[in-house]
Amino acid sequence: MSILHPKRRRAAIAFIFVTAVLDILAMGLVIPVLPALIEEFAGSGASAGIWNGAFVAMWAGMQFLASPVIGSLSDRYGRRPVILISCAGLSIDWLLMALAPNLWWLAVGRLLGGVTSSSFTAIYAYMADITAPEDRARAYGLIGAAFSGGFVLGPVVGGFLGELGPRAPFWAAAALSGVAFLYGLFILPESLAPENRTAFSWRRANPLGAMTLLRRHVELTGLATVNFLLYFSHHVFSAVFVLYAMHRYGWGPREVGLLLAAVGAIDMVVQGMVVGPVTKRLGDRRTMLVGLGFGAVGIAMMGWAPTGWMFALAMLPNSLWGLAMPTLQALMTRQVGDDEQGQLQGANNSVASIAGVMSPLFFGWIYSVSIGQGAWIPHPGMAFFMAAVVLALAGVVGWRVGRKAELSHGTG
Template identity: 30%
Template sequence: MKHNKIPLYILLAIVLLNSIGFSIVLPLLPFLVGKYLPGQQVVVGMSTLLSIYAASTFFAAPVLGALSDRYGRKIILIISLLGSAVGFVLFGIGGSLWVLFLGRLIDGLTAGNISTIFSYISDTTDPKERTKWFGYVGSVMGIGKIGGPALGGLLGSISIALPFYITAFLIFVSALLVHFLLPESLPSYKRTQHVSLNSFNVFSHFNNIFSMKGVAILLGIGILFYMGLGVFQFNFTLFLKDVYLWTPTLIGSLLTLVGVCEILVRAVLLPRLLIRFPPKQIGIWGLLLLGAGLALILSGVYVHAVILISLAVVFIISGEGLFEPTYTGRLSETVDETQQGKLQGVNQSLQSLTNILVPLGGGVIYYYSAGWLYATATAFILSAIFIYTGRQAGSRLYRW
């Protein structure tokens, strides 16, 4: 079946605007929080803001996903984007710490944009093309990550609030694009027909999704993947600062490599590999690369070498870029359109849960030993590889 690709390109443009907006404000969050807290408490304030957002998303994403199965993707995506815009406007207004917390709470409670975007792609692509488009979404996010922080620093030098207003404006423009240009992907005859109080019970959605044959194992693999990757995402810059004594300039240069690698792998390498190899095989390669990259950082604790750390970054970002789209693609094939939003919402909710647990647990482990932290992360990925290959079960789940 052939689908009109124009809405997908519009969707990518929307993702790009959002990615640029979010990356603009990331470097400035510590400075904004520092206006309301003394220096030694800024890290606590930052952690609390991140935890509030992640916890809100954990409860909201499955509900918003289920509502998108009933009312369509378009309206939920607009609500999600407007919620983010309001959240960033509150950041710009500021005035006190509780306003920042309220902004993150509103943003988190309307955080259905990623799951809705993935549901939209699932609605409008054939299974054979779906993984490629999931990869394109990640590559577009990588484009935003390259230029956004530098732009944020420039705007922040004018006014600390200005980048947050700019981000809110970009997200608002995205909502307008959705309203006026993006057609609905889920026709009324394919939607769920009823909404009850139970539709707002996040745990009922978890119970429903995890009771589906094969889905629980696949989501379990995803949790292991996000736990291992999460260690790198939350700790790596701190690791470079503490262990390698790198300056912000050096760390920023290496993070630029992250964005470039993400674009090349997801937009260039992945589509070419999908022509020749099955998604499962590509996913296994991705996990192997990710595990190897984490093991290299583990080695870097004891053998200080820039080449070791640089290779680790390339392996980890390449592994993420190969596994995540194939995983999301496979996940989308386990249900039909009537439950796609709920499934993607549960998946986003689980990612938010790891965003809460990894910094908390990882911070404690890192306090005692950086080596143990990255050994734990490597173990998560090795476990995912073991389950993913499915040798012990021979389940049809793994025969893609």
């Protein structure tokens, strides 16, 4: 663990929180306008759909490739330079997209964005450096709350800025990332002591090499499997939620936007204020299992809900899903040394990226065969039922390996 003075540690945690908010806010700003900009370049809605899907895959693919490299570089050179360079790179990326004259330059921006936003591997590793193992679940909960806060504010502000023009949110995003860079340049201390650094190796930094860390022993492999299943099930929302809400409940953009804002606000409360007290009472493993269990129940209720109000009510048990990710991260950080935290977070991000590519394709296909005439599975909520099964499976795996992980480090 870092030897930062308590006052500097508090300042560092505040910086990480602010940086995460600014970065996610910047990403959220462009959500309402990026599809419209793509359609402007593509010339038709049908072509825009294909390009938009391709852009999502590009971003996830670059996350898969870059995350282990970013994590390993932070293990070698420290977290601070990696985070600062990534913030500066994000600002340049948003400027490039604001000025993009055609789809190909916009695609270059998405590729660059996938690399620079991989800085979250270093951010998670930074938090592991400066917090004791028993406090990491709460620390990761704060990062999760920052993500939620950014996604609540980002699309709302981006929608208003989009009224000024489709490129205005990109300029604002560039400014926010630039502010994060300057803030860190003057405030952020280094968290990784020189004696805890490890030599950079392409063998460990490539995605497949990084995965060898996750295969080190059965507990870490099992927890990585939980991580994959958690992300896989979560992408049911990005894959089919909007289409499902329109088809089954007749919701429009306003209803969808309001629900997403409410979800983000609730998730911010759960991860920012609930994770800490619950983990102190139950421990990381039990808290993770509670989160996975309530998440599975909530998603199943969404697939069953015959009305929009019942779907909205299902968000309440589902919101406790937010207990799972920070506690899972905390359990995993205990399985590796200080000099491997960056590599671990890079490997985790690569696992999440694989899920981000596979899951939307899977749930999109399930949804397509569950609606309309001649549907193979005549129930529009089947994608949510399948996601609930995947999350329940994550709970079973977590129950089996979580206890071993805790016992191996004397935290049972």
